Amino acid sequence: MTERDTRSKKSKQKSTNDQSKPVPTTVGAGFTIQFSKRALDDLKSIDKKQANKILEKIKGLAKSPRTAANVISLQGSNGFRLRVGDYRVIFSIDGKKLVIDVVTIGHRREVYR
Numbered sequence: 001m002t003e004r005d006t007r008s009k010k011s012k013q014k015s016t017n018d019q020s021k022p023v024p025t026t027v028g029a030g031f032t033i034q035f036s037k038r039a040l041d042d043l044k045s046i047d048k049k050q051a052n053k054i055l056e057k058i059k060g061l062a063k064s065p066r067t068a069a070n071v072i073s074l075q076g077s078n079g080f081r082l083r084v085g086d087y088r089v090i091f092s093i094d095g096k097k098l099v100i101d102v103v104t105i106g107h108r109r110e111v112y113r
Helices: 003-016 037-045 047-063
Strands: 025-026 032-035 071-073 078-086 089-094 099-107
Touching: 003 099, 032 037, 032 047, 037 047, 037 099, 047 078, 047 089
Parallel strands: 032 099
Antiparallel strands: 025 032, 071 078, 078 089, 089 099
8 A cells, every 4th residue: 555545544533533523622711612623614614704703703712602692592492692793603512521512603694504
């Protein structure tokens, strides 16, 4: 097997293994924020200026996620949503582990579908 084949095989394995693993991000004191692969892909598809604004708001969640401004509990689910302009961040909170799992990020007309 050549070196090129080995790299190709490793990248295929990595892409299939990373599908559901959250990416942890520590913000400091308070909660740890984890992004799902879908949330990271969603964030990449948004223009940089808006994406940076969304990231700043998500970082603000680390201090007190339930009482942060523009956070509402989702009905029929144990998740929450954060409003950032026309975009919504859907996330869940694990209070015992002090972890916020960001599930998806999208425009308000598409994110709930």
